[in-house]
Structure formats: structure tokens, C-alpha cells
Amino acid sequence: MAHKLVIVESPAKARTIGGYLGRGYVVESSIGHIRDLPQSAADTPAKIKDKPWGRLGVDVDNGFEPYYVVPRDKKSHISKLKTLLKDADELYLATDEDREGEAIAWHLLDELKPKKDIPVKRMVFHEITRQAIEQAAANPRDLNMELVEAQEARRILDRLYGYEVSPVLWKKVMSGLSAGRVQSVATRLVVDRERERIAFRQATYWDLEGTFDAGQRNDPRMFPARLATVDGARVARGSDFGPDGQLKSSTKGVVHLDRTRAEALVGALADTSYDVRSVESKPYRRAPYAPFRTTTLQQEASRKLGMSASVTMSVAQRLYENGFITYMRTDSTTLSDAAVNAARSQVAELYGSEYLPDAPRVYASKVKNAQEAHEAIRPAGDTFRTPAQTGLTGDQFRLYELIWMRTVASQMRDAVGRSVSIRLGGTAASGEDVVFSATGRVITFHGFLKAYVEGTDSAEQRSDDSETRLPALSEGDVVTAASLSADGHETKPPARYTEATLIKELEDREIGRPSTYASIIGTILNRGYVYKKGTALVPAWLAFSVVRLLEEHFPRQISYEFTATMEDVLDEIAAGRADLQTELAEFYFGSDRVKGLKPLVDGLGEIDARELATFPIGGEDSGVRLRVGRYGPYIEGPGDDGTAYAKRANVPDDLPPDELTLEKAKELFANPAGEEIHLGKHPETGLEIVAKNGRFGPYVTEQLPDDAKKGQKARTASLFKSMSLDTVTLDDAVKLLTLPRVVGTAADGEEITAQNGRYGPYLKKGSDSRSLASEEQLFTVTLEEAEKIYAQPKQRGRAAAAAPLKELGADPVSGQPIVVKSGRFGDYVTDGEYNATIPKDESVDGLTLEKAAALLAARREKGPAKKTTKRGAKKSTAKKTTKKTAKKSTAKKRS
Structure with missing residues (x-):
């Protein structure tokens, strides 16, 4: 029977869209990319293997023509698509509307080679709702070859870079890079x-902080202020110091207070009264944030939900495929008229008409060369479902709620209020003229802040909804200092990236x-x-x-x-x-x-690989250097007799480079990884207890006898953060080896244990874990205290989905992020569509992207998991299919 064949990227999307299009359509997935440049020598076509450029898969001498191949695990699927196409009277290429999606559509067309009498249409949509899909099917367009060419240029560029530079790293740094x-x-x-x-050098600076009394007629009566100037010179702040720890040259006229002068100034101001020298009041207005695009969603999900970028995109992909949000790869902040109306309707319904601006808000994209005509990321449909109406749980609920709140807030009124700055002046007993400054902000109408406040990247940053009230003072008013204190500060190195x-x-x-x-x-x-x-x-x-x-x-x-x-x-x-x-x-x-x-x-010539891998510690003349070796970084230093680089010690994997100081190096030389510190014999078992520096830090362990039973494991425990190898005692070690500790049996019959894990101390009851505040609680927490902790509800939506144990990267077949999770029957890898159990002899820590991809590929070959047949349903007999060995196919770009 003739049908219209629609091809999308993922099986989940195919199921949803198939339900909307109904009879007359067959919706099938390409399962990601169906063709690419050769990934290995085994994939490289024989006719180009001997070419000078054969390993690249790109004919650099002939117009950079790419040679594409269908991966072995996709050949049977291509055969399936070709079979479906034989009975089709139309072909719809419905991959995502971005450069990569356009390229996938072109590869499908070039590989499937439909007959000339079969119309080929490009079907595009930005959300998976019935209305959007039906409209997309009714209004197809042609393939955009300029987008295809741009994606092909990117792919070839990345291939040339990776395949030419990576071998240099293999030879001169380490294989496999x-x-x-x-x-x-x-x-x-x-x-x-x-x-x-x-390179950062810390600087110290001091200032004065005071609490001032505006008198009982004022509300608030007490307010804080900080020293701003001394004799007209501005008091130095952290931003006035350079990374070398010195005042910047641009800070002429700035006074740098040390502890002595700051404390002397406090004493000299003990009996000083202050007059208000100026009061500045300005209107405060804050417009809503634009709706989410890809990067702002990733940033906010990281700040507010603790999600990594890959997890965010994986969860967003599921929300998109199941019709909850619009397409999640977008540079755009624009909303369709229908979306604006939906958002405005919810503002009026949930917050009231006073929160609704007179006219819809329009957001222009600030991204240079923003690509493709997508909308911002928003709830799907012409009317928005509230988070409670979606039925979602876990990470999907949390991310949808974030997107929904941001979208609704984008169509609300500005937040307005007033910001006030007060300057107080007085004369110290020692003669200095000092000025303290106080700043405040009062929000009189919260507007969009009622619905959504953007997160900050630092605890020191002030959130948009924070308020500080100041008394209604006028110039010339007199106030007194209720308390004054000298405050010392240290400059901080630039924050690491998150x-x-x-x-x-x-x-x-x-x-x-x-x-x-x-x-x-x-x-x-x-x-x-x-x-x-x-x-x-x-x-x-x-x-x-x-x-x-x-x-x-x-x-x-x-x-x-x-x-x-x-x-x-x-x-x-x-x-x-x-x-x-x-x-x-x-x-x-x-x-x-x-x-x-x-x-x-x-033309590289000779590269000194040893020099590349050598870094001085504590300066060139320190005699200590770090080397990046085959099995990890280690340090070398002078021996006890002065021989250069006679001592060696491994560097712990989790020691950041900026913390490897000369002092730390000496500590590592004193207690090198692998060297055992014998603490004594366990009073009960008689086994020798030793302390070591390991890959994940210092720990204590038992030494089993040579005749120990097969499979018997030595007890091991990490040192607490308050302990070190220099100070740990036998008593400490014996106590640590009692962990995990049974706290007791809860009222429901479940045993509660206290355990120290990779991410800190916690309680465990069945599969339910709760964090403890300190490591010391592992020995002191009582059953009553533990039950109180478990009586507290977990945050909404969080218990439904466990966080991934590890994120490995994108699957080469599906293109979706591969994560490691712990399940009912053990640890497994998943790309969201297929799950594959990790073999018992394979550790999670040692699992690589390549191994995980191979496990998923083997699982994918078996096809989708079988669904349980309902009782009473007739069993259907499936004919056995004979696998045919397909010839290796290569496809050149069409001219």
C-alpha cells in the first residue's frame, strides 16, 4: 500500500510524530547520522587507501572532495529505509532545521536515491505538537544546499585539523590524545x-565597617556603611590590586590601609559624630530577561539545577521529542505571536493584569550571525502547560519548570523601585576627615521578579531581587556610630571556569x-x-x-x-x-x-618532547620540577646528598596545578604515593595497618597475610579532611576502618548506615541516601537524629531520577550524550534510547567513550527491547529474516 515516508533523526521523535500524522504516513528514524567520513582504516574505501590523502577521507588535491561511508552498524538500517521507500509515493526529510539537520537530510537523499517520480520534500518544525507537525507536512520546502555546504565545510575543517594535529600529540606528548x-x-x-x-600573588588590605544609628524616629534605625575615603583619598578595594599583589598603576590617589592604621582609625573615631553630607536617590528599573537560547539555558541549568551542559541538552532533547518544549538548539530569543499570547494569558491568569505590560515584549537576538530561523526555547504549543499539568518528574520536570518560568517572566512588567546612596562624614580625633558610604535598594513593584530571578555565578554577586533598606535621611542630619570595626581582606585569584x-x-x-x-x-x-x-x-x-x-x-x-x-x-x-x-x-x-x-x-622539525612535559615548581632555580609521564604527573627534586632530581614522587590526580607549591612538593617528597607508613597492628584482627597516599588522596588499609582466602578484600578507609599522613595514628585508623557504621534499624524495619563516600559523608537506608553535615557525624549520629533527617522531604521532583555517575560524551551513532547510571541490576550506559549493561570486569572509572559506544552498538544490533505481551493477546509469529552481507558503500558528494 502506497504511503508517505517521513524520516526523522530519533526513534522517540518518530513515535511522537507518527501518532500525529496518522494513516497514510510511515514515520521512521535515521537513528542520527547515517553517513560520515571514514572513522578508521577499516572504514576507509579500498580505492582511496593508497592515496596520499586517504587517511583523511578528503581529497585535498581535488577541491577537498569528501568521501563518505555508511558505518557498518547502519547498513542494515539503510536497507530498511530503502525498502520502505520502494512502497512510498512521497519522501519527507524531517530532520532538525539547523545546519547539521540539513546535512543529515542531504545525506539521506544522496544515499537512498529515490526514483525521479517520487517527490522529495523538506519538512521542518520547531516544536512537536499536532498543530506544528500537521502544518509542517502541509508546507514543506526545498533542501537548503548553502546550509549543507556550510556544515560540510565545518566537518572537513575539523577533520583536517584533528587528523593533522592529533598525530603530532601522539608522538610528542602521549598516545591516544x-x-x-x-x-x-x-x-x-x-x-x-x-x-x-x-602567577597570582595575594595582597591584603583593610577598611572599616560600621553600624550607624539614625535615631528612633527612623525605620530602619540601624544601617550599615563602609569607609569610602580618608582625607579625600579613596580607600583601596580588591579590584585596585593587580595579579602581582601590588596596587595598579591606574590607582593614583588611592589610600592602602594596613591593619595598624585601620585599627588606629577605629580608636580615633570612638567619639566622632557624623553628618549626612549627601543623599542621592535614583529610580531603579529592571527589564525581564530574554527567553532562553541554548547557551543561556545551559548556564542557568548549571547555576540553579546543578546540571552539566551535556545533561541539560540530553534532558531538553527528551522534552522536545515528547512535545513539551520547542527546539533546544537555537541562537534566537524571539517568540512567535502564538507564544507571546500564551505567555501573556498565563501572566494575567497567575499574577493578575497589573503584571501584564500594555504591549507584548519583543527580544532581538544579540548573537552575532545567529543561525537559522528558530524561536527561543519555550513551552510547546499555543497554550502553555504549567509544570504541574505536564505529569513530568525528575530532571525533566525541573528543566521544564525553569523554561516555563523564564518564558512567562519575559512577558511581564519591569521591576521598579529606588536606589539610594548616603555619604556620612566625620573627623577623627587624629585629624583625618573620613567619609562612610551606604547604598540601598527598595523594590516597590517586583514585576517579572515575582516569577523568575536569574542565578549568579558567584556568591558575592547581588541577585536582582535583593533589597537593602536605608532610613529616610536628609543632608545635614546627624547620626552616630553604634559600632565600628577594622576588617581585613585578601585578594582572590581569578575564579576557575565552571x-x-x-x-x-x-x-x-x-x-x-x-x-x-x-x-x-x-x-x-x-x-x-x-x-x-x-x-x-x-x-x-x-x-x-x-x-x-x-x-x-x-x-x-x-x-x-x-x-x-x-x-x-x-x-x-x-x-x-x-x-x-x-x-x-x-x-x-x-x-x-x-x-x-x-x-x-x-615543517615541524625536531620537538623536544621532554621539555614540553617539564614545568618548574617554585621558580626556575628551585631545583624542583614537574614532569608529565606516561602514567601521570610526578615531581623530581634534589636528593639528600644534593644530587639533582634524585627524588621522585607522584602527584595526586585531584591536586590542582595552582596548589602544587614548593611547600606542597616537599610534603609529597616526604610521603610519596605508594610509600607505606606503618601504624601498627589492629588490636582485634592482628593485621598490620598502613597509611598511604593514593590516587584519590590519603587512606589507611589492612595488609592481608599471604595465605588470605581468595576473594578476601582488605578493609580500606579514606582519611578525613581534618587528618593528614603526618598526624594519623593507629587509633584513628582503627576507628576509620569501622566505617560504614550501622546506626540502627528504622521504624519501618530498614537498616540505616553511616558511610563516607566520594562526595562526602552520608546516611544510607535501602536505596535512599541523605548527606551529613560533617565527617565527624559518621561516628556520632544517633538513630533518632538519622530518623529526623529522613523525616525531611526531598525536594520536589528530585527523587525520581538519579544523577548520572559519569558523563562520557556524544554517541557516534545517535549523537545523544552517553551517561553512566546505576540501576536496579547494576551499572549501565545509556544514550537515552538504548541501555547497555557494563560488564562486571569493567570499572566505571575506567570506562571510556569508545568502550561505552561499543556496548551500545552491540545492544542496538539486537533491536528495541521486547514489550511484555498482555494476557489474552494473540501471539504473532514473526518470519525469520536472513541477513545479507552488503558491499561496502562509499558515496561522493554530488556535483
Whole structure:
């Protein structure tokens, strides 16, 4: 029977859309990309293997023609699509409406090769609702070849960069490493920030803080103020100091108070009264935030929900495919008329007409060369479901709620109020004229802040809804100081990037595309260039070696400016204003203006790999250096007899580079990893107890006898944060080895234990875990206290979905993020569509993206999980299908 064949990317999307289109349509998934450049020698077509450019999969000598192949695990699926196409009278390519989606549609068309009498239509939509899908099917368009060419240029550019530079890293740094046009620059940003922290020198400065009494007629009567000037000179603040710990040259006329002078000033002001020298009152107005686009969603989900960029995009993908939100890869902040009306209706309904502006708000995109005609990320449909109406749980509920609140708030009135600044002056007994300043803000109408307040990246940042009330004082009024104190401060090194701030930095520098930031961060984490300490991104020493090589030998390719310029070039190709072959030729071969990548690689000459991997600690003359070795970083220093680099010690994996000081190095030399400190014998078991420095920090463990039973494991326990190898005693070790401790049996019969985990101390009852405030509580928490902790409800929606144990990156087949989760039957990997159990002999810590992808590929070959047949339903007999071995197919780009 003839039908219209609709092809989308994912099975979940296919099921939803198939339900909307109904009879006459067959909706099938391509399961992500169906064709790509060869990924390995095994995938490379025989006819190009012997070509000088064969390993690239791109004919650099012939117009940069790419040679595409269908991966082995996709060939049977391509056969299925071709079979469905034989009975179709129309073909709809309904992949996402962005460059990558357009390229997938073109690859499908080029590979399926429909007959000339079958109409081929490009079907696009920004949300998966019945109305949007029906409208998209009724109003198809043609394939946009300029978008296809721009995506192809990006793919070829990234292939040339990665395949030419990565082998240099393998030879000179470490095997298995990778370089990437944007990933390497993102790594450099993290390394540069750590370099700033290493070079940072702390400065101290003091000021005075007071609580002032405005008299009983005022409300509030008491208010805070801080010392602003002394004899007309501004008092130094943290921002006045440079990274070298000295006052900046631009701060002439600034007074730097030390402790002695600050405390003397407090004494001299003991009997001083103050007059109000000025009062400035200004109207305060704050407009709503624009609706979410990809990067702002990732940043807010990180700040408010603690989600990584990859988890955010994975959850958003599920919400989009199931019809809850619009497309989540977008640079746009615009809303359709229907969405604006839906948001305004909910403002009036939920908050009242006084919160509704007279006219709809329009937001213009601030992103340079914002691509494609998407809307902002918003709830799907012409009317919005409130979070409670969705039936969602867990992360999907939390992310939908965030998107819904932001969208509704974007159509609300401004927040208004007044900001006030008061300056108080007085004369100290020692003769100095001092001025204190107080600033306040009162919001008289909260407007959109009633619905949504944006998060901050630092605890020191003031949120938009914060208020500080000051008394209604007038110039000339007299106040007294209820208390004065000298406050000391220390300057802080520049904060490390978090996922949210790194995304913001990449976007501000116009590096890469917003839709790729999640995968870029996933890549640099999975490659071991960067690791997380809390939410901070810390570079490994390996990243220092890689970035040093690239800076010294590929300065143009690793520069921030060049990488940003390449995005402009790709946008010019997409707009038809630049030629793909010309731009690729200049990048690869060079021109009169610039030296290309190929000449750089061919002319590298000798590179001192040892020098690349060596970094002095505490200055060039300290005699201590760090080296990045095959098995990780280690330090070398002078031996007891003065012999250079005679001592060695491993550097813990979780020790940030800026914390590896000369003092820390001496501590590591004193207690090198692997060296055992014998504490004595356990009073009960008689086993020897030793303390060691391990990969995850210091710990104590038992030494089992040689005749120990097979499978018997030594008890091991990490030292508390308050302990060190120098001070830990046998009593401490014996106590630590009693963990986990049984606290008692709860009223419901479940046993509660106190345990110390990777992320801190916690209670465990069945599968329900609750954090403890301190490690000491592991020994002191009582059953009554534990039951009180469990009596507190968990935050709404959080218990439904456990956080991933590990994030590995994008699956090469589905394109979706692969995460490791703990399930009822053990740990497993998932891309959201398929789950694959991790073998018992494989550890979660040692699991790589490649291994996880292989597990999923094997699971995918078995097809979807079988559904349980309902009782009473007839069993259907399926015919056995014979697998045919398909020839390796290669496809060139159509001319």
C-alpha cells in the first residue's frame, strides 16, 4: 500500500510524530547520522587507501572532495529505509532545521536515491505538537544546499585539523590524545586561567565597617556603611590590586590601609559624630530577561539545577521529542505571536493584569550571525502547560519548570523601585576627615521578579531581587556610630571556569557554535584534559603540555582570534558569500597572507618532547620540577646528598596545578604515593595497618597475610579532611576502618548506615541516601537524629531520577550524550534510547567513550527491547529474516 515516508533523526521523535500524522504516513528514524567520513582504516574505501590523502577521507588535491561511508552498524538500517521507500509515493526529510539537520537530510537523499517520480520534500518544525507537525507536512520546502555546504565545510575543517594535529600529540606528548579546532581552544582557556592562578600573588588590605544609628524616629534605625575615603583619598578595594599583589598603576590617589592604621582609625573615631553630607536617590528599573537560547539555558541549568551542559541538552532533547518544549538548539530569543499570547494569558491568569505590560515584549537576538530561523526555547504549543499539568518528574520536570518560568517572566512588567546612596562624614580625633558610604535598594513593584530571578555565578554577586533598606535621611542630619570595626581582606585569584562561565566565555569570544558547547566540554573532560573539582573546571598537567606544544608550533590554529574568525568564514559560506574550496585551501595549504596547516605539520622539525612535559615548581632555580609521564604527573627534586632530581614522587590526580607549591612538593617528597607508613597492628584482627597516599588522596588499609582466602578484600578507609599522613595514628585508623557504621534499624524495619563516600559523608537506608553535615557525624549520629533527617522531604521532583555517575560524551551513532547510571541490576550506559549493561570486569572509572559506544552498538544490533505481551493477546509469529552481507558503500558528494 502506497504511503508517505517521513524520516526523522530519533526513534522517540518518530513515535511522537507518527501518532500525529496518522494513516497514510510511515514515520521512521535515521537513528542520527547515517553517513560520515571514514572513522578508521577499516572504514576507509579500498580505492582511496593508497592515496596520499586517504587517511583523511578528503581529497585535498581535488577541491577537498569528501568521501563518505555508511558505518557498518547502519547498513542494515539503510536497507530498511530503502525498502520502505520502494512502497512510498512521497519522501519527507524531517530532520532538525539547523545546519547539521540539513546535512543529515542531504545525506539521506544522496544515499537512498529515490526514483525521479517520487517527490522529495523538506519538512521542518520547531516544536512537536499536532498543530506544528500537521502544518509542517502541509508546507514543506526545498533542501537548503548553502546550509549543507556550510556544515560540510565545518566537518572537513575539523577533520583536517584533528587528523593533522592529533598525530603530532601522539608522538610528542602521549598516545591516544586528540586535537580539535574548538576543543583545543577551550582547553587553552582553562589552562590560561590556571596559569593566572599560579602567577597570582595575594595582597591584603583593610577598611572599616560600621553600624550607624539614625535615631528612633527612623525605620530602619540601624544601617550599615563602609569607609569610602580618608582625607579625600579613596580607600583601596580588591579590584585596585593587580595579579602581582601590588596596587595598579591606574590607582593614583588611592589610600592602602594596613591593619595598624585601620585599627588606629577605629580608636580615633570612638567619639566622632557624623553628618549626612549627601543623599542621592535614583529610580531603579529592571527589564525581564530574554527567553532562553541554548547557551543561556545551559548556564542557568548549571547555576540553579546543578546540571552539566551535556545533561541539560540530553534532558531538553527528551522534552522536545515528547512535545513539551520547542527546539533546544537555537541562537534566537524571539517568540512567535502564538507564544507571546500564551505567555501573556498565563501572566494575567497567575499574577493578575497589573503584571501584564500594555504591549507584548519583543527580544532581538544579540548573537552575532545567529543561525537559522528558530524561536527561543519555550513551552510547546499555543497554550502553555504549567509544570504541574505536564505529569513530568525528575530532571525533566525541573528543566521544564525553569523554561516555563523564564518564558512567562519575559512577558511581564519591569521591576521598579529606588536606589539610594548616603555619604556620612566625620573627623577623627587624629585629624583625618573620613567619609562612610551606604547604598540601598527598595523594590516597590517586583514585576517579572515575582516569577523568575536569574542565578549568579558567584556568591558575592547581588541577585536582582535583593533589597537593602536605608532610613529616610536628609543632608545635614546627624547620626552616630553604634559600632565600628577594622576588617581585613585578601585578594582572590581569578575564579576557575565552571561549565556555565566557560560557555559564556566561548560565546563572548564568538568561538564555536552554541549548539556544540555541550559536546566540546564533554570532550575535554573525557579526554582527561580537564576534570571537575566541585563545579570548577581544573586543567590536568597533561593539558599544559598539549597547550604548550600548540602555542609554540601552531600559534595561529590555537589563537582565540583565528578560531572566532573561522566562525565568520563558515557563516559567510552558509550565506553564499564565500567559496568553500577557496577557504579550505587557505586554511590547509596557506596563501601569501598566512601559513597553512599542512606546511606547518610538514615543517615541524625536531620537538623536544621532554621539555614540553617539564614545568618548574617554585621558580626556575628551585631545583624542583614537574614532569608529565606516561602514567601521570610526578615531581623530581634534589636528593639528600644534593644530587639533582634524585627524588621522585607522584602527584595526586585531584591536586590542582595552582596548589602544587614548593611547600606542597616537599610534603609529597616526604610521603610519596605508594610509600607505606606503618601504624601498627589492629588490636582485634592482628593485621598490620598502613597509611598511604593514593590516587584519590590519603587512606589507611589492612595488609592481608599471604595465605588470605581468595576473594578476601582488605578493609580500606579514606582519611578525613581534618587528618593528614603526618598526624594519623593507629587509633584513628582503627576507628576509620569501622566505617560504614550501622546506626540502627528504622521504624519501618530498614537498616540505616553511616558511610563516607566520594562526595562526602552520608546516611544510607535501602536505596535512599541523605548527606551529613560533617565527617565527624559518621561516628556520632544517633538513630533518632538519622530518623529526623529522613523525616525531611526531598525536594520536589528530585527523587525520581538519579544523577548520572559519569558523563562520557556524544554517541557516534545517535549523537545523544552517553551517561553512566546505576540501576536496579547494576551499572549501565545509556544514550537515552538504548541501555547497555557494563560488564562486571569493567570499572566505571575506567570506562571510556569508545568502550561505552561499543556496548551500545552491540545492544542496538539486537533491536528495541521486547514489550511484555498482555494476557489474552494473540501471539504473532514473526518470519525469520536472513541477513545479507552488503558491499561496502562509499558515496561522493554530488556535483
